[in-house]
Amino acid sequence: MTNLATLLVSSATAHGARIAVRHDATALTYEQLDEATARLAGALHEQGIRPGDAVAMSMPNVALFPVVYYGILRAGGVVVPMNPLLKAREAAFVLRDSGARLALAHPTCAGEVAQAAAGTGTACLVTESEAVEALLPAAPPMAGIVERADDDTALILYTSGTTGTPKGAELTHRNLLTNTVTTARTLLLLGPEDALFGGLPLFHAFGQTCAMNASVAAGATLTLLPRFDAGRALEVMRRDGVTVFLGVPAMYSALLRARRSGGSDASTLRLAVSGGAALPVEVLHGFERDFGATVLEGYGLSETSPVAAFNHPDRPRRAGSIGTPVRGVEMRLLADDGTPVEPGAVGEIAVRGENVMKGYLNNPDATAHALRDGWLRTGDLARVDEDGFYFIVDRKKDLIIRGGYNVYPREIEEVLYGHPAIAEAAVVGVPDAVHGEEVAALVVLRAGEEAAPEAIRDYVRERVAAYKYPRIVSLTAVLPKGPTGKILKREITVPPPPVRS
Incomplete structure (x- = not known):
């Protein structure tokens, strides 16, 4: 039974x-x-x-x-x-x-x-x-x-x-x-x-x-x-x-x-x-x-029940990594055409195993798009190191392409979280007539802290390549969140920029 x-x-x-x-x-x-x-x-x-x-x-x-x-x-x-x-x-x-x-x-x-x-x-x-x-x-x-x-x-x-x-x-x-x-x-x-x-x-x-x-x-x-x-x-x-x-x-x-x-x-x-x-x-x-x-980080989706990868407690942990596939689960990284990416390259996470859903109810088209050749396409971009640890780069749909260069919001957010005055941050792409997309950062400051948008922009500029840092920086009191507390980037509206250079 x-x-x-x-x-x-x-x-x-x-x-x-x-x-x-x-x-x-x-x-x-x-x-x-x-x-x-x-x-x-x-x-x-x-x-x-x-x-x-x-x-x-x-x-x-x-x-x-x-x-x-x-x-x-x-x-x-x-x-x-x-x-x-x-x-x-x-x-x-x-x-x-x-x-x-x-x-x-x-x-x-x-x-x-x-x-x-x-x-x-x-x-x-x-x-x-x-x-x-x-x-x-x-x-x-x-x-x-x-x-x-x-x-x-x-x-x-x-x-x-x-x-x-x-x-x-x-x-x-x-x-x-x-x-x-x-x-x-x-x-x-x-x-x-x-x-x-x-x-x-x-x-x-x-x-x-x-x-x-x-x-x-x-x-x-x-x-x-x-x-x-x-x-x-x-x-x-x-x-x-x-x-x-x-x-x-x-x-x-x-x-x-x-x-x-x-x-x-x-x-x-x-x-x-x-x-x-x-x-x-x-x-x-x-x-x-x-x-x-x-603190151990893991990774999963509703479609994977949800756990697909984890920093296992009996193995060395990699801070910033989602770990390795859990028992009964396989993972690999795919290019847009469905072929495996080269070692060290960024690709979309695909999952196969006993945890993967049977499909989307009443939605055969969505099921066929998500489940291909027995693998669930997650929409998450990652890289894997030589020891098999996966590192999420970003959501595929959140990727910012600025002037032909790929900018991964998570990388910029990691830098922002290193700023002593910043409590929360979200980086999104906004339409731009010159570069196609521009990098924008919305920041929530810690209680009692002060930091000018210009200073935050310069803080990031010193730490990343010139095409990556946010030209648009705005302070906000709160970021939109879902029921689990996850920041909802799709609900973010970027205000007119107080800083753009």
């Missing part, structure tokens, strides 16, 4: 009395979580949900999330996690495209979901508390777990839709089981005594596989924070003895600022994992100095 929910049943048998999930005053043991998912699965069956039916869920990081998630899987359903911040129009697209028969919503997002469900004919149920009974009518618990095939869809994850409408990546039970076990056993080295920080959105692949599913696979504790705040995060980490922190670069920068401003200590931390975007090397080293924990 293959069903991702077997992870929970196994841990409930081995670690029934241990705390599985914690959110403030709410704590569920593995035995309680297992029982709650069985009751929810039974209630779903009473609602007419059958194996293969899609069930949408819209919830923040609360203890009810894993109950609903594993309950749907236990009943043989397909989980369709939705960002709780979606508006009705966006949620309606997901419900319609996935064919969800039922939507389960938390009260914080119930209004938009209910409106979307009404327009798509989807049944919608809203919970008013953390109790399963508040979400679905009482029903006999489901005995056992519905058997599913390896390649049956377990999860439909909708991409952020950088071009056109979002695409639903279909991940199978095998995709998720293998990637979860690989993450828990070979990358995070988890045991029942570990406590993982659950500040990454659980509707997102990173939070699901690396925090929730990996924690459950190991019989560890997941402590949740619905909305990331660095000061509050430090308090939770100290209170619950967090040993493994998982986050995106913006979280690391915020934690560093909070710790240096007198925030709580996190002395139990042994490991920190960064993904979702490139972590500036300066931030990585600063976090390790201040927190005394090793």
